[in-house]
Amino acid sequence: MSEAPERIERHTLSVLVDNEPGVLARVIGLFSGRGYNIDSLTVSEVSAESHLSRITIVTTGTPMVIEQIRNQLARLVPVHRVQDLTVEGYYLERELAMVKVRGTGEARSEALRLAEAFRARVIDATRESFVFEITGKSDKIDQFAHLMEPLGLVEVARTGVVAISRGPTAL
Amino acid sequence: MTSVTTATATAGTATTGTKMTGAEMVIQAFADQGVAHIFGYPGGAVLPIYDALFHQNAIEHILVRHEQAAVHAAEGYARSSGKVGVVLVTSGPGATNAVTGLADALMDSIPIVCISGQVASHLIGNDAFQECDTVGITRPCTKHNYLVRDVNDLARVLHEAFYVAQNGRPGPVVVDIPKDVQFATGTYVGRANIQHKTYRPKLEAEDGQIAAAVEMIASAKKPIFYTGGGVINSGPEASRLLRAFARETGVPVTSTLMGLGAFPASDPQWLGMLGMHGTYEANLAMHDCDVMVCIGARFDDRITGRLDAFAPGSKKIHIDIDPSSINKNVKVDLPIVGDVARVLGAMTRAWAARGLAMDKAALTAWWAQIDRWRSRQCLAYRASDTIIKPQYAIERLYHAVKDKDVYITTEVGQHQMWAAQFCRFEEPNRWLTSGGLGTMGYGLPAAIGAQKAHPGALVVDIAGEASIQMNMQEMSTAMQFDLPVKVFILNNKYMGMVRQWQELLHGGRYSHSYSEALPDFVKLAEAYGGVGIRCDKPADLDAAIHEMISVRKPVIFDCVVDQQENCFPMIPSGRAHNEMILGDMAVDLDAAITDEGKMLV
Numbered sequence: 035m036s037e038a039p040e041r042i043e044r045h046t047l048s049v050l051v052d053n054e055p056g057v058l059a060r061v062i063g064l065f066s067g068r069g070y071n072i073d074s075l076t077v078s079e080v081s082a083e084s085h086l087s088r089i090t091i092v093t094t095g096t097p098m099v100i101e102q103i104r105n106q107l108a109r110l111v112p113v114h115r116v117q118d119l120t121v122e123g124y125y126l127e128r129e130l131a132m133v134k135v136r137g138t139g140e141a142r143s144e145a146l147r148l149a150e151a152f153r154a155r156v157i158d159a160t161r162e163s164f165v166f167e168i169t170g171k172s173d174k175i176d177q178f179a180h181l182m183e184p185l186g187l188v189e190v191a192r193t194g195v196v197a198i199s200r201g202p203t204a205l
Numbered sequence: 206m207t208s209v210t211t212a213t214a215t216a217g218t219a220t221t222g223t224k225m226t227g228a229e230m231v232i233q234a235f236a237d238q239g240v241a242h243i244f245g246y247p248g249g250a251v252l253p254i255y256d257a258l259f260h261q262n263a264i265e266h267i268l269v270r271h272e273q274a275a276v277h278a279a280e281g282y283a284r285s286s287g288k289v290g291v292v293l294v295t296s297g298p299g300a301t302n303a304v305t306g307l308a309d310a311l312m313d314s315i316p317i318v319c320i321s322g323q324v325a326s327h328l329i330g331n332d333a334f335q336e337c338d339t340v341g342i343t344r345p346c347t348k349h350n351y352l353v354r355d356v357n358d359l360a361r362v363l364h365e366a367f368y369v370a371q372n373g374r375p376g377p378v379v380v381d382i383p384k385d386v387q388f389a390t391g392t393y394v395g396r397a398n399i400q401h402k403t404y405r406p407k408l409e410a411e412d413g414q415i416a417a418a419v420e421m422i423a424s425a426k427k428p429i430f431y432t433g434g435g436v437i438n439s440g441p442e443a444s445r446l447l448r449a450f451a452r453e454t455g456v457p458v459t460s461t462l463m464g465l466g467a468f469p470a471s472d473p474q475w476l477g478m479l480g481m482h483g484t485y486e487a488n489l490a491m492h493d494c495d496v497m498v499c500i501g502a503r504f505d506d507r508i509t510g511r512l513d514a515f516a517p518g519s520k521k522i523h524i525d526i527d528p529s530s531i532n533k534n535v536k537v538d539l540p541i542v543g544d545v546a547r548v549l550g551a552m553t554r555a556w557a558a559r560g561l562a563m564d565k566a567a568l569t570a571w572w573a574q575i576d577r578w579r580s581r582q583c584l585a586y587r588a589s590d591t592i593i594k595p596q597y598a599i600e601r602l603y604h605a606v607k608d609k610d611v612y613i614t615t616e617v618g619q620h621q622m623w624a625a626q627f628c629r630f631e632e633p634n635r636w637l638t639s640g641g642l643g644t645m646g647y648g649l650p651a652a653i654g655a656q657k658a659h660p661g662a663l664v665v666d667i668a669g670e671a672s673i674q675m676n677m678q679e680m681s682t683a684m685q686f687d688l689p690v691k692v693f694i695l696n697n698k699y700m701g702m703v704r705q706w707q708e709l710l711h712g713g714r715y716s717h718s719y720s721e722a723l724p725d726f727v728k729l730a731e732a733y734g735g736v737g738i739r740c741d742k743p744a745d746l747d748a749a750i751h752e753m754i755s756v757r758k759p760v761i762f763d764c765v766v767d768q769q770e771n772c773f774p775m776i777p778s779g780r781a782h783n784e785m786i787l788g789d790m791a792v793d794l795d796a797a798i799t800d801e802g803k804m805l806v
Contacts, residue, residue: 052403055352056340067345098532105529111349111369111404 040096045120046127046197048205052112053079053087060110061089070103074194090196117205124200130193131175133166137186145185152178221394227356227387228253231320234363236263237396240291242657244275248295249335250322253387267657267686270678272299274650276306280315281651284637285612286658289370292319297335305644307377308346312641314438316375318366325385326354339381348376356391364399373406374527375438406526410543415551417539418522419561425496426567428456434463435501435545437633443546444633450553454563457575459487461502462625463640470629480508481776482622485583486575491516492782499523501545504534514781524548583774583787584626593743595695595766599627602693605750610662612655616648616672619701619772624667646675652690653683670696670720680733683759691753692761697768705771730761741765778805
């Protein structure tokens with residue numbers, strides 16, 4: 035459209051859906067079929083009696099593509115609501131990771147010291163390894179994992195981002 | 206105890222709470238939804254439903270010869286009547302054969318409910334005979350789909366399927382029913398008891414948007430209405446309101462392929478179709494307009510041409526029931542989400558209430574410009590008295606049918622574009638074509654569906670000799686159900702549009718586009734029990750067309766036409782509206798299309 039290429043933005047979307055078979059496939063199929071990006075996607079039931087699940091999607095694209103994603107999601111039949119948290123402002127975003135580090139001696143104590151600084155908890159330990167549990171924004175987890183690399187990082191499991199708006203109102 | 210298995214499906218007899226089998230529920234739900242005709246093909250996994258069909262007379266089943274044709278027939282039925290088209294197919298290949306039709310209905314927003322049988326629940330996932338993941342396969346080519354695992358959910362799902370198919374932007378819905386669920390007994394619920402949990406399309410626009418829209422139109426010096434299939438989907442009232450509002454304002458009207466008939470072609474404000482093969486005046490008016498009102502259309506690539514040169518100086522209003530159609534390809538200044546008829550109604554009222562009027566002098570100048578473009582006579586072609594020109598064939602056909610109760614379907618290709626250019630539609634729902642997906646083989650089954658919906662009407666499938674062979678077998682359906690459809694083949698012995706593109710873009714290397722080993726269409730018609738007519742002389746054409754129309758039987762008309770003719774005007778891929786090629790221009794076609802354009806379809 036315009037002469038200047040449109041900027042790429044990162045947005046976090048909250049989607050409330052009926053927890054019915056195939057609903058996740060619908061959402062994922064929409065993203066793959068139309069060539070949208072998924073940086074992170076999490077889903078879990080949030081209300082058993084009303085069969086509602088909440089999907090949190092982190093995606094990147096031009097503002098026009100982000101608007102398309104929101105509208106395409108909203109038009110899926112089992113979708114109740116779509117909220118672009120990034121557009122609406124004030125919201126909280128967290129991710130949980132388990133980080134396995136193997137090492138002995140100085141590296142091992144350094145890993146423990148760093149874990150303390152990052153408020154990561156030890157949830158499993160052997161004489162030559164730790165599993166840390168860390169919660170925070172994604173970049174904090176990125177940084178923690180990066181710091182663990184020279185100290186014997188074995189593997190990382192991450193939940194992906196969950197997000198919720200601040201204040202008293204619901205999605 | 207009352208018997209629980211004798212609930213017969215006659216319209217309106219069963220009430221909520223009646224016990225019946227899943228198969229009976231399907232028939233009962235059809236009856237409750239007012240379904241009179243369904244198009245289908247039996248198989249192992251739908252036998253219980255076919256058994257339930259056998260026990261009733263309220264619903265007529267039209268047996269097709271291929272499941273793809275069942276969906277196209279239901280599309281023709283739906284689009285010509287405004288009702289939901291209903292399809293019944295079996296599991297596995299029955300469902301996969303239906304996929305092309307479902308994708309077609311999704312692209313063109315046609316309301317379809319397709320019931321598919323599925324293998325018994327305990328066999329799902331076991332690679333059972335004729336098993337496929339129907340909901341998985343059809344998810345991206347339906348508006349919505351369901352796999353019903355409990356017979357007590359079935360009635361609700363069926364009524365929801367009809368609701369979803371026809372509300373909001375219409376589309377196809379699949380309900381996949383395992384065979385054990387068809388046999389199982391459960392409780393029926395009527396349609397009045399069903400309210401969809403989440404799906405509530407927005408129909409009314411906000412007053413502020415309506416006010417802004419009418420003010421913007423009134424301020425225009427070079428306005429245009431760009432209308433589409435959404436006007437037709439919204440119902441006859443939308444066409445009526447469009448006509449009234451256009452006459453009130455005096456704004457020129459053009460339309461997409463899918464919207465033809467919403468505005469009458471005989472009206473002086475009609476510019477003809479726009480887009481790749483649209484008229485010179487429609488495309489140049491789009492390019493030069495200052496206010497564009499897009500009504501139920503979606504800025505498809507066949508319409509816009511090169512996006513960064515699309516109507517560069519215009520403000521755009523976009524009315525669409527589907528928010529995801531807005532700002533998808535083209536950024537608009539005023540989006541209005543709502544139903545076309547309701548929005549046009551509100552705009553008409555707001556126009557009158559505010560006492561608005563167009564700038565008469567500006568509009569007169571705009572029309573003078575449009576008349577200069579019109580005088581270019583962009584659809585003119587070189588007539589011949591030795592060989593039938595395809596344009597001439599359609600002109601004569603149109604002349605012969607125009608005063609009749611006529612429905613016209615097409616296949617896909619050159620003949621489709623010539624039909625769109627040379628048939629002049631006065632009413633909506635009379636023109637049935639595969640616009641979005643571009644499905645060769647659409648026309649004959651769609652004609653069958655339209656004929657079933659309008660038994661007394663004349664239904665003509667304008668076809669090509671290549672396309673028609675894709676669903677030729679449906680001649681047998683037409684014969685069996687006494688549906689006297691007319692197949693009018695423009696036979697140029699090539700896949701004409703492929704040949705045209707190869708000529709323009711690939712140095713005239715006609716790779717596999719010649720129609721070799723064609724059947725004798727006259728004998729083929731006779732083999733099916735229909736009537737075959739061949740014509741290859743312009744002088745004989747009128748009489749032959751008259752014969753085709755007068756016979757009360759399916760006809761295949763083999764109209765032998767000029768093999769070399771190309772379809773113009775044409776906006777080459779990747780070009781702007783004001784860079785269109787006309788038939789009588791001596792242009793170097795290779796230079797007219799950029800390398801970038803060649804990458805586009």
